[in-house]
Amino acid sequence: xxxxxxxxxxxxxxxHIARNPITVFNAVLMPVVVxxxxxYMLGDAFSVGVDYVDYATPGVILLAVCYGxxxxxxxxxxxxxxxxxxxxxxxxVSRGAVLTGHVVASVLTxxxxxxxxxxxxxxxxxxxAAGPLDWLGVIGLVVLLAVSAxxxxxxxxxxxxxxxxxxxxxxxxxMLPFFSSAIVPAEKMGPGIRQxxxxxxxxxxxxxxxxxLAGTPDTGDAITAVAWCVxxxxxxxxxxxxxxxxxx
Numbered sequence: 001x002x003x004x005x006x007x008x009x010x011x012x013x014x015x016h017i018a019r020n021p022i023t024v025f026n027a028v029l030m031p032v033v034v035x036x037x038x039x040y041m042l043g044d045a046f047s048v049g050v051d052y053v054d055y056a057t058p059g060v061i062l063l064a065v066c067y068g069x070x071x072x073x074x075x076x077x078x079x080x081x082x083x084x085x086x087x088x089x090x091x092x093v094s095r096g097a098v099l100t101g102h103v104v105a106s107v108l109t110x111x112x113x114x115x116x117x118x119x120x121x122x123x124x125x126x127x128x129a130a131g132p133l134d135w136l137g138v139i140g141l142v143v144l145l146a147v148s149a150x151x152x153x154x155x156x157x158x159x160x161x162x163x164x165x166x167x168x169x170x171x172x173x174x175m176l177p178f179f180s181s182a183i184v185p186a187e188k189m190g191p192g193i194r195q196x197x198x199x200x201x202x203x204x205x206x207x208x209x210x211x212x213l214a215g216t217p218d219t220g221d222a223i224t225a226v227a228w229c230v231x232x233x234x235x236x237x238x239x240x241x242x243x244x245x246x247x248x
Contacts, residue, residue, distance in 0.1 A: 059182025
């Protein structure tokens with residue numbers, strides 16, 4: 001029964017997206033603009049030891065996952081503040097299905113954004129050395145990141161007092177990649193920010209993706225990246241279920 005409820009909730013979220021496609025457009029457009037700005041316009045200003053498009057692509061892929069999170073948080077909060085959840089309770093809809101529907105919809109939106117970024121990267125000269133297994137690793141890491149970020153964002157949306165506050169609560173997740181190794185290596189940053197970039201969760205995720213795409217994956221980075229993703233997913237899931245129970 002819960003599985004059928006999740007399918008219904010996912011279909012509901014898709015209908016909302018179809019009625020307001022600007023959310024998907026923004027989630028796809030902004031990472032593409034960042035790719036064009038840093039690679040096409042400013043790429044020659046960075047010295048990273050490889051073609052800048054090869055360096056920047058993993059970071060922009062991660063940005064593509066983050067840019068659509070504001071709409072997810074706002075949508076979740078709107079469900080709570082507009083009384084939709086109370087209607088679902090009367091219909092005996094599984095509470096887990098409501099939250100899962102938002103997460104799965106966000107993952108699929110992220111997939112569209114990542115595909116657009118990769119397509120633009122190839123148009124700009126992206127030349128990865130990754131083999132089939134490396135690409136599978138990249139896809140798996142992107143999905144794991146999207147799921148973990150999705151659950152954490154759903155929790156933020158449930159904890160916020162209004163849809164506007166929910167959208168603002170997701171801003172740090174959008175900004176955090178800029179303080180990682182996404183754009184420039186952490187060792188080129190100044191004191192303080194360099195240490196922050198080295199030890200925040202997005203840097204090992206980006207470095208793992210960068211190693212996979214270069215055909216030289218690093219096991220240490222991969223373990224750290226997966227641990228961060230799993231930890232964020234668990235925190236987000238538990239927080240979301242708790243907040244949902246308190247507010248519904």
